[in-house]
Amino acid sequence: MGGAERRQHVRMRTFKSARILLNAHRSAIDCMVRNLSESGACLNVASMIGIPERFDVIFDADKLIRGCRKVWHRDGQIGVEFETQGASRTH
Numbered sequence: 558m559g560g561a562e563r564r565q566h567v568r569m570r571t572f573k574s575a576r577i578l579l580n581a582h583r584s585a586i587d588c589m590v591r592n593l594s595e596s597g598a599c600l601n602v603a604s605m606i607g608i609p610e611r612f613d614v615i616f617d618a619d620k621l622i623r624g625c626r627k628v629w630h631r632d633g634q635i636g637v638e639f640e641t642q643g644a645s646r647t648h
Contacts, residue, residue, distance in 0.1 A: 569593055575600065578613040578622070588635075590616065597628070597638040605630055611640075 571593050576585040577600070586608065589601040602608065608627070614637070615622045624640035 574617045576615050576617065577602070577608060578615055579607065579609070582613065585615075588614070591634070595639075597636065598625075600635045600637060602633055602635060605633075605635070608635065 569592060571590050573590040573593070575588050575590050577588055578585050586602060591599040591601055593599075598614075600614070608630075610627050612625055612627075613622050614625050625637035626640055627635055628638050629636040
């Protein structure tokens with residue numbers, strides 16, 4: 558790949574379970590958080606089908622919900638940027 562690093566915050570490697578929330582939180586897609594920073598994350602998913610450009614993700618450990626914008630995707634991974642509007646909230 559190559560190119561300049563574009564992240565504003567350092568991402569820490571992690572292996573946390575989470576869910577991508579869809580349809581006004583009526584359905585969800587399981588995912589694993591592979592790395593995490595204040596501004597974004599890398600999510601592993603079984604399939605990209607049905608995942609919109611913007612969605613909420615809930616972290617299973619603390620029930621924290623973050624609004625996300627898809628920045629990139631490839632081979633079962635999604636890079637997301639957390640949206641600052643609405644900030645973090647708990648479920």
